[in-house]
Each structure stands twice: as C-alpha cells, then as structure tokens.
Amino acid sequence: AKGVGVQMLYGGTILNLNSPVQVTTSSSGSESIPLTARYYQTKTNVSAGTANAIATLNIIYQ
Numbered sequence: 596a597k598g599v600g601v602q603m604l605y606g607g608t609i610l611n612l613n614s615p616v617q618v619t620t621s622s623s624g625s626e627s628i629p630l631t632a633r634y635y636q637t638k639t640n641v642s643a644g645t646a647n648a649i650a651t652l653n654i655i656y657q
C-alpha cells in the first residue's frame with residue numbers, strides 16, 4: 596500500500612513516538628495498558644497493497 600502510515604494510540608490519544616508515557620496504577624495490583632494501533636492516510640492518493648508494521652514496546656518499572 597502507498598499513502599498510509601500507522602499511528603499508535605494510548606487510551607485513544609495519538610502517541611508521540613520515542614516519548615515516555617506515564618501509566619497510572621490501580622489499587623488492585625493489576626494493570627492494563629490501553630495501547631492500540633491504526634492505519635491512517637498520509638497522502639492525498641492511497642493505493643491498495645500490503646501494509647505491515649512492527650512496533651517495539653519498552654517497559655521500565657520504577
């Protein structure tokens with residue numbers, strides 16, 4: 596595919612790549628990180644084809 600990209604979202608808000616995200620903690624001791632990804636249009640013209648992406652998630656526990 597041409598003219599498309601991938602956006603990463605945290606709780607529905609677009610993430611700035613390579614920027615840290617503070618995850619809130621719960622009292623239950625069980626955490627859930629609401630990450631999603633979606634394709635989005637980057638050019639006026641989009642052409643069909645294969646669209647693959649790879650993401651790396653680094654978690655630092657402090």
